[in-house]
Amino acid sequence: MPELPEVETVRRGLAPSFEDARILRVEQRRPDLRFPFPERFADRLTGRRVTGLGRRSKYLMADLDDGSVLVMHLGMSGSFRVEAGQSEAGQSEAGEAEAPGEFHHPRSKDQRHDHVVFHLEGAARPGAVRIVYNDPRRFGFMTLVERAGLASHPLFEKLGIEPTGNQLDADLLARLFNGRKTPLKAALLDQRLIAGLGNIYVCEALHRAGLSPKRAAGTIVTKAGKGTVAAERLARSIREVIAEAIAAGGSSLRDHRQADGTLGYFQHSFLVYDREGASCPREGCGGTVLREVQGGRSSFFCARCQK
Incomplete structure (x- = not known):
């Protein structure tokens, strides 16, 4: 999808x-x-x-x-x-x-x-x-x-925030994840919280942020309900991954459309997604990209540098 x-x-x-x-x-x-x-x-x-x-x-x-x-x-x-x-x-x-x-x-x-x-x-x-x-x-x-x-239509009434703007920051993640024991990846994929994030880019953002997909979502929130340093890294990583993917896809698709009129997928090169068994791309890590099924979906991550 x-x-x-x-x-x-x-x-x-x-x-x-x-x-x-x-x-x-x-x-x-x-x-x-x-x-x-x-x-x-x-x-x-x-x-x-x-x-x-x-x-x-x-x-x-x-x-x-x-x-x-x-x-x-x-x-x-x-x-x-x-x-x-x-x-x-x-x-x-x-x-x-x-x-x-x-x-x-x-x-x-x-x-x-x-x-x-x-x-x-x-x-x-x-x-x-x-x-x-x-x-x-x-x-x-x-x-x-x-x-x-539109806002009250069944397709849209329960959708969460968009992950593409500065609204997505550490404190917002803290409000969304406070007290949640569900795995961090599952929380990020919950469309009622953040709308539009999918499996590929969640894997990529978590790797950039150095956070395990299995970590409880509430652990990136302080006791006072504020975002931790980890929440700041995650918010920044989500925004960057999405922005870079849009920019890469947009550039490729414009060239492709000028040539034959086709509009469809564009997938750029990923750091961890679909790279099971490859060396972790984080400099100095030395770990290996693992694949584990969470909630029926494949998670790709490095257990050494994602905590």
């Missing part, structure tokens, strides 16, 4: 085509993905203008000019392609190029799994474009929600 940096990378790649564009028509090629589409889904989108494209946790959110929001989730295998389309007059634009390069998690281009096609015409990109949603496993979904009721 894509993590927050991948979703943010997709948002940035889609924004030039989606924002300020008018939806000429929508091809809905099946009645459902993970869930059924809303009633009259294609009709309700046709003719609407996209006023902005945002993200909350791992959800993409396209604000529309009628006050509704198109909410999109990529699920396990969902991805988007941006292609040249047809103008409103029916004239075809230039074709797309071949796809160069290799990616850690390549996304499907099999047209049998193209389930939704948005035909757009906007000011930011000359001519018409098609944004194609492809999802072989169909775990993604799309729905329409009124902006005024």
Whole structure:
């Protein structure tokens, strides 16, 4: 499943085509993905203008000019392609190029799994474009929600804070984790506390901070309820890992989109994730990256330098 940096990378790649564009028509090629589409889904989108494209946790959110929001989730295998389309007059634009390069998690281009096609015409990109949603496993979904009721919607009402801004600091972690005996990794993955953190980047942040994924979450809080030095390291590491992943993914994805219009995952090189048996990359450590299952997910860490 894509993590927050991948979703943010997709948002940035889609924004030039989606924002300020008018939806000429929508091809809905099946009645459902993970869930059924809303009633009259294609009709309700046709003719609407996209006023902005945002993200909350791992959800993409396209604000529309009628006050509704198109909410999109990529699920396990969902991805988007941006292609040249047809103008409103029916004239075809230039074709797309071949796809160069290799990616850690390549996304499907099999047209049998193209389930939704948005035909757009906007000011930011000359001519018409098609944004194609492809999802072989169909775990993604799309729905329409009124902006005024978004915060209380079941998808969003229990989501925690975003991990991308300065709001995430040692004292905030202290308030979230105070008295919690659950393992630190499990607490970080709890979407009710911090929204959007996933397994990969939690492993990476914990290694940077020198903290064991098995350590009780409440141990980074002082008796007075304040954040410890360990909490400061963890907050900084989370912000840095997410920011660096977004920057790396954004750069790669822009190059890839200019070449063939594909928007999907980008995975950069990780220090510990999926590196079981490798030497710990921390200078002077001399330990080995271990793999241990916690809550059904693999934790990658170094027992020597992560305490």
